[in-house]
Amino acid sequence: MTSGPLFENLVELHYRELYRFAYSLVRNEADASDLTQQTFFIWASKGHQLRDTAQAKSWLFTTLHREFLQRHRRASRFSHHEISTAEHELPQVMPDTIQKMDASLLLDFLARLDPIYRAPLVLHYMEETPYKEIAAILRLPLGTVQSRISRGKQILYRMLSSPGDQASTEVSDG
Amino acid sequence: MDKPEAAKILLSWRPGVDDNVHPFAEALAFAQSDPELRRWVEEERIRHGAIRGKLGEIEVPAGLAGAILAQRPIPFRPASTFRQLLQLAAALIVLLGLAFHWFAPGPRNDIAHYEAYLTKLVAQGYHMSLQSNDAARIRSFLAGNQAPSDYSLSKPVSLTTPLGCATLSWNGNPVTMLCFRDKPDRNLWLFVVDRQAIPNRAPNPEPRIDQFGDYSAATWESGGRTYVLTVKGGPDIVRSYL
Numbered sequence: 001m002t003s004g005p006l007f008e009n010l011v012e013l014h015y016r017e018l019y020r021f022a023y024s025l026v027r028n029e030a031d032a033s034d035l036t037q038q039t040f041f042i043w044a045s046k047g048h049q050l051r052d053t054a055q056a057k058s059w060l061f062t063t064l065h066r067e068f069l070q071r072h073r074r075a076s077r078f079s080h081h082e083i084s085t086a087e088h089e090l091p092q093v094m095p096d097t098i099q100k101m102d103a104s105l106l107l108d109f110l111a112r113l114d115p116i117y118r119a120p121l122v123l124h125y126m127e128e129t130p131y132k133e134i135a136a137i138l139r140l141p142l143g144t145v146q147s148r149i150s151r152g153k154q155i156l157y158r159m160l161s162s163p164g165d166q167a168s169t170e171v172s173d174g
Numbered sequence: 175m176d177k178p179e180a181a182k183i184l185l186s187w188r189p190g191v192d193d194n195v196h197p198f199a200e201a202l203a204f205a206q207s208d209p210e211l212r213r214w215v216e217e218e219r220i221r222h223g224a225i226r227g228k229l230g231e232i233e234v235p236a237g238l239a240g241a242i243l244a245q246r247p248i249p250f251r252p253a254s255t256f257r258q259l260l261q262l263a264a265a266l267i268v269l270l271g272l273a274f275h276w277f278a279p280g281p282r283n284d285i286a287h288y289e290a291y292l293t294k295l296v297a298q299g300y301h302m303s304l305q306s307n308d309a310a311r312i313r314s315f316l317a318g319n320q321a322p323s324d325y326s327l328s329k330p331v332s333l334t335t336p337l338g339c340a341t342l343s344w345n346g347n348p349v350t351m352l353c354f355r356d357k358p359d360r361n362l363w364l365f366v367v368d369r370q371a372i373p374n375r376a377p378n379p380e381p382r383i384d385q386f387g388d389y390s391a392a393t394w395e396s397g398g399r400t401y402v403l404t405v406k407g408g409p410d411i412v413r414s415y416l
Contacts, residue, residue, distance in 0.1 A: 091185075098221050130195075
């Protein structure tokens with residue numbers, strides 16, 4: 001077994017990025033804090049089962065994402081709309097539109113994305129780890145992750161370029 | 175590689191991260207030969223940096239790290255030789271303690287010791303494993319952590335506000351601790367454990383009330399569980415919540 005950081009060090013190292021990931025998913029401080037705490041609680045209960053503690057960060061992200069999906073499934077059934085845009089079409093939005101945009105507004109747009117696109121897209125922006133690791137966090141095949149990022153980005157950019165025309169891409173109750 | 179293929183690849187490209195990674199490197203090289211793709215790539219560098227920066231601006235609550243540390247149920251420590259030695263020493267101490275316990279007169283696992291232990295815990299402080307006002311979430315959390323979650327609440331207790339819960343252990347048996355607030359200055363603690371965890375105790379659905387210093391405790395059995403309700407104050411106060 002690889003020697004790893006103590007629980008306190010693990011919290012100090014990762015709680016901020018885990019919280020930001022959680023907040024990007026749920027867009028709510030209380031729920032994001034709760035998800036982050038629950039993730040570390042599960043680590044404290046089961047983390048010793050992880051043989052290689054160098055994988056702790058990936059394990060924490062995976063756990064948080066799984067908890068998010070479980071709660072989301074409980075909270076609402078949802079379906080997503082396939083976008084009609086061809087996968088190879090590059091979405092257009094002026095860079096300065098995003099630069100000038102308030103972070104809070106950007107998070108509102110992210111929150112409108114179907115969760116199947118939201119989590120991969122947030123990790124796409126937040127993480128600098130290889131895609132193979134992001135795929136492991138999301139427990140999805142690499143190709144699916146990249147495809148969801150592409151589609152998620154097309155939807156997001158379309159919303160950002162025409163904020164009033166987003167109904168067809170929003171999550172709807174199933 | 176053609177333009178549609180390059181465009182498809184570039185949609186999931188992370189500027190500065192994937193530049194030299196296959197197949198992004200090839201797509202970026204192809205983009206240099208196409209004005210439309212080249213412009214998109216340059217703009218994407220700015221867009222990506224802007225979005226990444228804004229996600230990094232998400233403010234993390236000041237007390238979050240402290241809350242995480244306070245609520246962990248079992249401190250996790252990685253294995254090490256030193257730690258194994260400590261565990262061995264701790265095991266020996268436990269064995270000595272057990273030997274003392276076995277040869278000591280009188281039962282230590284009876285209801286009086288259990289009540290005294292719980293009252294002392296309440297009086298001296300504890301950490302809640304989950305802080306929540308959501309009764310369903312508390313019950314679900316306990317079920318997920320192998321603690322008794324099929325408890326029933328008396329009507330007066332069910333009218334109070336749940337504050338959270340903790341999972342404890344009594345002689346190796348999981349104990350549920352539920353915290354409630356009735357008035358600004360009055361908290362209640364309800365403990366639930368499997369009845370078998372406390373031997374030599376005849377099932378008694380009628381609450382028995384004892385006083386431990388400033389606290390009162392009501393104890394009863396129901397549905398295969400032993401319940402202890404503790405509150406600061408005299409017997410009349412705890413009786414009012416039964």
